[in-house]
Amino acid sequence: MTYKPNKPAFTLVELLVTITIIAILASMSLVALSSSRTQAKIFRTRSTIMKIDTAIGEIYEQYDERSIGEYDLAGDPANKATPLGYVKESGISATEKSRRLQQMLLMAKRDLIRKEMPQNWAEVDSANDIKLENVYGKNVPVRTYYYNAMSGKVDSADGKYKNESAELLYLIIANLNPEALSNFASGEIGDTDGDGLPEFIDGWGNPIKFLRWAPGLYDSEIQPVVYNLDGTLKTIDEIDELRVKNADPIDVSNSGVPLSDTDRVTDDATTWIPDKGFVRGWFLYPLIVSCGPDGEDGLYNYAWESGDIPMSITSANPFMIKDTKDSKPLMVGSPLSDAYKDNIHNHKQR
Ligand SMILES: [Ca+2]
Ligand SMILES: [Ca+2]
Ligand SMILES: [Ca+2]
Numbered sequence: 329m330t331y332k333p334n335k336p337a338f339t340l341v342e343l344l345v346t347i348t349i350i351a352i353l354a355s356m357s358l359v360a361l362s363s364s365r366t367q368a369k370i371f372r373t374r375s376t377i378m379k380i381d382t383a384i385g386e387i388y389e390q391y392d393e394r395s396i397g398e399y400d401l402a403g404d405p406a407n408k409a410t411p412l413g414y415v416k417e418s419g420i421s422a423t424e425k426s427r428r429l430q431q432m433l434l435m436a437k438r439d440l441i442r443k444e445m446p447q448n449w450a451e452v453d454s455a456n457d458i459k460l461e462n463v464y465g466k467n468v469p470v471r472t473y474y475y476n477a478m479s480g481k482v483d484s485a486d487g488k489y490k491n492e493s494a495e496l497l498y499l500i501i502a503n504l505n506p507e508a509l510s511n512f513a514s515g516e517i518g519d520t521d522g523d524g525l526p527e528f529i530d531g532w533g534n535p536i537k538f539l540r541w542a543p544g545l546y547d548s549e550i551q552p553v554v555y556n557l558d559g560t561l562k563t564i565d566e567i568d569e570l571r572v573k574n575a576d577p578i579d580v581s582n583s584g585v586p587l588s589d590t591d592r593v594t595d596d597a598t599t600w601i602p603d604k605g606f607v608r609g610w611f612l613y614p615l616i617v618s619c620g621p622d623g624e625d626g627l628y629n630y631a632w633e634s635g636d637i638p639m640s641i642t643s644a645n646p647f648m649i650k651d652t653k654d655s656k657p658l659m660v661g662s663p664l665s666d667a668y669k670d671n672i673h674n675h676k677q678r
Contacts, residue, residue, distance in 0.1 A: 369531025383508035494535030541646035542661025626667025
């Protein structure tokens with residue numbers, strides 16, 4: 329009979345090592361699973377955003393062709409502080425008249441876009457209707473559509489103006505490109521605040537937001553970026569160079585000159601400065617943005633959910649600076665915090 333030591337199949341150490349290895353493998357596969365779930369959400373969100381982008385792009389492109397004439401300009405021919413008066417001012421040269429006319433037509437077209445593609449309740453609120461019509465003389469019936477759709481719903485219990493840009497994004501497509509809605513699965517459209525106004529939904533169940541113009545966006549691959557990498561605004565000459573190289577198709581004559589740096593920062597956005605013109609631009613394209621995994625957009629937009637948008641002609645000026653942060657000027661779309669970094673949007677070619 330041979331002696332067989334009573335040795336367990338595994339020593340305690342072996343067992344512990346095995347358990348540890350299994351635990352590590354399990355946690356690795358959990359991480360892999362969770363990251364693949366995140367990846368799936370990102371992928372799904374990109375897909376939804378690109379469908380929205382296609383639908384909005386078809387609407388936006390037609391503004392190149394929309395004509396606005398001199399006689400559509402609003403105002404008093406005798407008052408040069410109004411668009412019509414600015415163009416009609418006596419004693420100006422034909423060249424200057426032409427330059428001013430192109431400026432005003434561009435502003436009028438931008439204002440038309442603002443009305444047809446509103447991004448917040450203030451832009452469709454009836455209280456602002458008279459001022460809107462003063463800016464551009466034509467009646468725009470689509471505004472009534474937005475007003476009727478949103479009226480009585482923006483004061484819902486869980487927050488005034490909640491999700492207004494997301495809801496208007498849906499309403500814009502439903503109104504101006506309704507066939508496009510058939511491209512969306514039911515899970516891509518929802519009503520997160522339960523007010524009866526639908527929103528497009530990202531992979532984390534949050535509404536997908538809309539900025540008609542976002543000149544301050546850092547990470548755009550579609551439109552020129554007006555900021556340097558350190559967050560400072562480019563100089564007026566650099567911006568002007570961008571403007572010339574990247575003329576907006578809407579700006580048919582690539583007209584006008586930008587404001588000076590001083591004017592740009594001090595412009596309180598409620599005053600039209602006839603002799604100085606407007607900052608105007610280079611190519612701008614609507615921004616469709618998901619907040620990403622962190623659920624926050626981290627972008628500057630003083631108009632979002634505040635109702636605070638000035639209702640003068642300068643509000644058709646997309647290049648407005650209203651605030652500063654860390655002594656840096658903020659334009660719509662500028663980053664406010666690092667929360668912007670995981671956003672998913674249509675300005676990145678993917
Ligand atoms: Ca809402
Ligand atoms: Ca809603
Ligand atoms: Ca984010």
